[in-house]
Amino acid sequence: MTRRPLILALLDGKGAVFLGVLAALAVLVPLSNLLLPEASPLHVPTYAVSLLGKYLSYALLALALDLVWGYCGILSLGHGAFFALGGYAMGMYLMRQIGPRGVYGHPVLPDFMVFLNWQELPWYWHGFDMFPFAALMVLAVPGLLAFVFGWFAFRSRVTGVYLSIITQAMTFALMLAFFRNDMGLGGNNGLTDFKDILGFPVQAQATRVALFVATVTALALGYLVARYMVTSTYGKVLVAIRDAESRARFLGYRVEHYKLVAFTVSAMMAGVAGALYVPQVGIINPSEFSPANSIEAVVWVAVGGRGTLVGAALGAVVVNTAKSWLTGALPELWLFALGALFIIVTLYLPKGIVGTLAEWRDKRRATISAKPAEVAAGAAE
Amino acid sequence: MTNAALTNTVLYLDGVSVTFDGFRALNKLSLAIAPGEMRAIIGPNGAGKTTMMDIITGKTRPDEGEVFFGGMIDLTMLDEAEIATLGIGRKFQKPTVFESHTVADNIRLALAGERSPFSALFGARNRIPEERIDAVLSTVRLTEHRERLAADLSHGQKQWLEIGMLLAQDPKLLLVDEPVAGMTDAETAETAHLLKAIAREHSVIVVEHDMAFVRELGCKVTVLHEGSVLAEGSIDAVSANERVIEVYLGR
Numbered sequence: 162m163t164r165r166p167l168i169l170a171l172l173d174g175k176g177a178v179f180l181g182v183l184a185a186l187a188v189l190v191p192l193s194n195l196l197l198p199e200a201s202p203l204h205v206p207t208y209a210v211s212l213l214g215k216y217l218s219y220a221l222l223a224l225a226l227d228l229v230w231g232y233c234g235i236l237s238l239g240h241g242a243f244f245a246l247g248g249y250a251m252g253m254y255l256m257r258q259i260g261p262r263g264v265y266g267h268p269v270l271p272d273f274m275v276f277l278n279w280q281e282l283p284w285y286w287h288g289f290d291m292f293p294f295a296a297l298m299v300l301a302v303p304g305l306l307a308f309v310f311g312w313f314a315f316r317s318r319v320t321g322v323y324l325s326i327i328t329q330a331m332t333f334a335l336m337l338a339f340f341r342n343d344m345g346l347g348g349n350n351g352l353t354d355f356k357d358i359l360g361f362p363v364q365a366q367a368t369r370v371a372l373f374v375a376t377v378t379a380l381a382l383g384y385l386v387a388r389y390m391v392t393s394t395y396g397k398v399l400v401a402i403r404d405a406e407s408r409a410r411f412l413g414y415r416v417e418h419y420k421l422v423a424f425t426v427s428a429m430m431a432g433v434a435g436a437l438y439v440p441q442v443g444i445i446n447p448s449e450f451s452p453a454n455s456i457e458a459v460v461w462v463a464v465g466g467r468g469t470l471v472g473a474a475l476g477a478v479v480v481n482t483a484k485s486w487l488t489g490a491l492p493e494l495w496l497f498a499l500g501a502l503f504i505i506v507t508l509y510l511p512k513g514i515v516g517t518l519a520e521w522r523d524k525r526r527a528t529i530s531a532k533p534a535e536v537a538a539g540a541a542e
Numbered sequence: 543m544t545n546a547a548l549t550n551t552v553l554y555l556d557g558v559s560v561t562f563d564g565f566r567a568l569n570k571l572s573l574a575i576a577p578g579e580m581r582a583i584i585g586p587n588g589a590g591k592t593t594m595m596d597i598i599t600g601k602t603r604p605d606e607g608e609v610f611f612g613g614m615i616d617l618t619m620l621d622e623a624e625i626a627t628l629g630i631g632r633k634f635q636k637p638t639v640f641e642s643h644t645v646a647d648n649i650r651l652a653l654a655g656e657r658s659p660f661s662a663l664f665g666a667r668n669r670i671p672e673e674r675i676d677a678v679l680s681t682v683r684l685t686e687h688r689e690r691l692a693a694d695l696s697h698g699q700k701q702w703l704e705i706g707m708l709l710a711q712d713p714k715l716l717l718v719d720e721p722v723a724g725m726t727d728a729e730t731a732e733t734a735h736l737l738k739a740i741a742r743e744h745s746v747i748v749v750e751h752d753m754a755f756v757r758e759l760g761c762k763v764t765v766l767h768e769g770s771v772l773a774e775g776s777i778d779a780v781s782a783n784e785r786v787i788e789v790y791l792g793r
Contacts, residue, residue, distance in 0.1 A: 390663065393662060393663050393664075393668055394650070394651070394662040394663075394667040394668045394670075395659055395662035395663040395667075397643060397647055397650070397651060397662075398651060398659075398662050400640065400642055400643065401640040401643065401651055404640045404641050404642055404643075405638045405639070405640055405641075407601075407622075407634075407638070408634070408638045408639070408640065409640075409651075410622040410623055410626070411599060411622055411626050411631070411632045412626055412651065412652050412657075412707065412711060413623050413626035413627040413657050413711070414623060414651075414657050415623050415657070415658070415659075416623075418658070418659050419659050419662075422659045422663075
């Protein structure tokens with residue numbers, strides 16, 4: 162086998178299409194928003210840019226979940242926790258950026274702390290006035306939690322539904338903790354009223370477009386990282402563990418180390434997704450930890466097609482577009498629709514959208530390649 | 543047992559007992575396998591054959607007794623991955639291969655070498671020479687199925703693939719659990735041939751029910767019953783043994 166350049170080895174057909182679409186979005190959406198007049202039918206309004214940015218941050222969360230669920234069989238029902246932690250790290254930076262411009266005008270303390278009569282900044286808020294530190298925490302906090310959680314869970318060989326349940330318990334426990342005012346993270350109101358990011362006003366049109374481009378870029382990079390992992394031998398071992406864990410163990414693989422690497426990298430990706438989500442929606446509160454959010458992310462991956470990466474991202478965008486439309490048109494129906502969607506996909510599209518399309522394509526190819534053989538056989542007779 | 547005798551074994555079990563919820567699966571089991579030896583283990587259901595394999599491969603810890611590999615390594619202190627790396631390969635009763643990988647990739651993952659995640663992500667694990675895969679595939683006669691998915695193989699072919707994966711590990715000792723269960727007669731004969739070829743360079747323990755197959759292997763036989771050794775010797779000697787007949791035929 163000849164060695165191809167890394168980028169080519171990483172891109173199969175659907176990967177190339179995926180990155181092509183992302184590149185087109187990164188160029189066309191900003192151009193249309195900034196240059197076309199608002200009356201033009203091709204103009205993308207600023208609210209839509211942020212909405213799409215939100216979907217794409219969800220897509221990055223779905224990608225992260227697919228890495229552990231699709232390739233290693235770890236059904237995490239708590240990935241929303243890593244997303245929310247990344248979001249809180251970004252939220253803390255944005256709060257510190259407000260400075261003395263809060264309602265109470267305190268030079269350092271965020272409004273909610275002044276309201277609670279706090280006298281000084283809790284220790285864990287220090288450093289968040291610096292963007293590089295906050296960016297590091299976006300990766301480090303979810304990564305560390307996943308590492309510690311995974312270390313104990315995988316070493317104790319907790320698998321399958323038990324693992325799913327404890328991941329769910331983890332995000333639920335965090336939600337309860339973040340609801341408390343004494344956590345010093347804004348209690349049930351969370352963090353909001355952001356003003357600036359890196360010195361630019363968060364609400365400004367140009368900032369929103371820049372955040373959108375940053376999200377598209379992060380999604381593309383996340384895809385390349387995940388794709389590199391799953392195409393390397395590491396990815397083959399992950400799939401081997403998914404298919405026959407004890408076989409992998411008896412071949413001498415340290416299954417817990419392999420799972421830990423995937424779980425930690427995935428949690429960091431989810432953290433980045435959360436950090437990009439927060440400035441675009443303008444708020445982070447404890448409901449982001451709610452178990453239902455994590456389960457919804459699992460539905461996105463299932464709908465798009467697990468174990469395909471591209472499918473996970475597609476599923477997130479498709480389901481959330483449907484959600485935005487349906488919660489506008491018939492809000493009381495959304496949860497039923499989500500449940501029905503999950504059942505339909507499980508029963509009729511177990512490989513999801515992308516998996517099913519790939520199957521059709523393979524079948525077509527098989528019949529096309531079979532035909533010349535028939536012709537040749539006919540000619541020989 | 544003297545130290546000299548101990549160091550002359552590839553595997554040495556002495557007085558191994560293990561109890562599950564009051565059920566004594568192994569009862570003071572003692573067994574010694576010489577380097578390069580092939581040994582067949584037979585016994586009725588519940589005799590402790592699979593539990594013995596679990597003990598040797600680190601899946602189960604014994605309540606008491608000693609298990610030594612190569613005369614000096616205490617296996618009761620190690621886990622599955624460490625024991626596999628030392629050179630003990632195990633084939634399961636039900637063929638267990640990586641179904642969504644190709645035959646070649648199954649062998650690729652099994653081949654001896656670095657096994658850390660780092661090596662698999664960036665290192666030597668990604669540069670396995672194809673010739674090493676081909677060599678194993680030709681031994682287990684799966685060369686023409688190289689690029690097929692393991693899931694699409696027949697039952698017998700999966701058994702051979704798993705044996706091939708064991709060989710690729712380059713173990714000093716192979717534990718083979720019921721290799722011909724569910725095989726056709728032709729496949730059984732071929733498997734016997736294959737195992738005999740493997741036994742020329744490795745120590746092999748075969749657990750099997752099929753007496754005709756054990757006869758074909760032509761090696762020393764150990765009969766287990768209720769967790770300990772009932773009889774040991776050639777197949778003719780053990781099948782003439784009064785107590786063995788009693789246990790098997792339930793007289």
